[in-house]
Amino acid sequence: xxxxxxxxxFSAARNTMNQANQVxxxxxxxLDGRLKKVSSYRLAKLKRQLRDxxxxxxxxxxxx
Numbered sequence: 035x036x037x038x039x040x041x042x043x044f045s046a047a048r049n050t051m052n053q054a055n056q057v058x059x060x061x062x063x064x065l066d067g068r069l070k071k072v073s074s075y076r077l078a079k080l081k082r083q084l085r086d087x088x089x090x091x092x093x094x095x096x097x098x
Contacts, residue, residue, distance in 0.1 A: 035043075069077065086095045 065072070072080075086097075087093075088095065
């Protein structure tokens with residue numbers, strides 16, 4: 035793999051990650067007001083991830 039191939043693959047990967055992030059944001063918008071319809075298992079998984087998010091500052095806690 036030459037340098038140009040690497041850069042092209044890296045750019046494609048970055049584009050894919052950006053698209054996945056946008057889908058995650060779109061899904062969060064769709065869930066707004068509908069969390070009571072989500073299974074308790076999935077809600078618990080989300081809550082575990084959100085414990086490191088400070089809603090007052092809008093920032094994630096630094097991982098040590």
